[in-house]
Amino acid sequence: MNIARLAARVAVGAVATALATTAVAVPAAQAGAKKPLGTNSLAQVLLADKSGFDHNPRDFDVLTKAVLAVLEAKPDSAVKVLTDGNVALTAFIPNDGAFQRLVQDLTDAYPHLPxxxxxxxxxAGLGIDTVENVLLYHVVPGATIDRKTAVKADGAELTTALGPTIEVDVRHYPHYKQVRLIDADTDDRDPRVVVFDVNKGNKQIAHAIDRVLRPVDLD
Structure with missing residues (x-):
């Protein structure tokens, strides 16, 4: 599959503007917290890793570079919300391995992960607008959804900062609960949460996922 296909299929329409008021159909997270949530932003968490590109598929070097590229090209992008720790949100952040699998799927050019x-x-070759929209599809504004809330939210529809929704799919196993996210691509495997509660205790929280959420069906 040609990598340009994703750019052609992802709409470049208007993104959500009232981020803090977007409705999220999940139980309220952090209810009854004994102390106010902190304001450390997710951008601070991502930028704390200064190692750059490496051979660790479990960190977020590609994501960090993608966020920086969007904000450099479009300083007023809605992606900027990731830098404002006063705005509550939940982000599902693809690790490097997730992006590598996406590129492998799109190009069919690599026998191994790039x-x-x-x-x-x-x-980056997809174009800034497409990268921006894909990033926004991973952000659920207006709610701090921690692991405790997520595992109780089976079937919940989460409204993303891009506009379309993703669905929470909780699977029960003998010793743990697995959270998957159902995106717009019906043919590929759904992303799984592999690390919960990145930046726990703050208004902006994240969960690492092993695949990139796709806002369109790539067939």
Missing amino acids: SESATFTAV
């Missing part, structure tokens, strides 16, 4: 550097080059 390097992180090659992965970012391919992602």
Whole structure:
């Protein structure tokens, strides 16, 4: 599949403007918290890792570069909300391995996963508007959804900052509960949460996922 296909299929329409008021159909998170949530932003968490591209598929080097690229090209992008720790949101953040699998799926050119550097080059090649929209599809504004809330939210529809929704799919196993996210692509495997509660205790919280959420069906 040609990598340009994703850029052609992802709409470049208007993004949500009232981020803090977007409705989220899940139980209120952090109810009864004994102390106010902190204001450390997710951008601060991402930028704390200064190692750059490496061989660790579980960190967020590609995501960090993608966010920075969007904000450099479009300083007023809605992606900027990730830098404002006063705004409550939940982000599902793809790790480097997730982006590598996306590029592998889109290009069919790699018998093995591409390097992180090659992965970012391919992602950036989709165009800033497409990268921006894909990033916004991973952000649920207006709610701090921690693990405790997420595992009780089976079937919940989450409204993303892009506009379309994603669905929470909780699967029960003998010793744990697995949270998956159902996106617009009906043919590929749904992303799984692999790390919960990144930036726990703050208004902006994140959960690492092992696939990139797709706002369109790539067939």
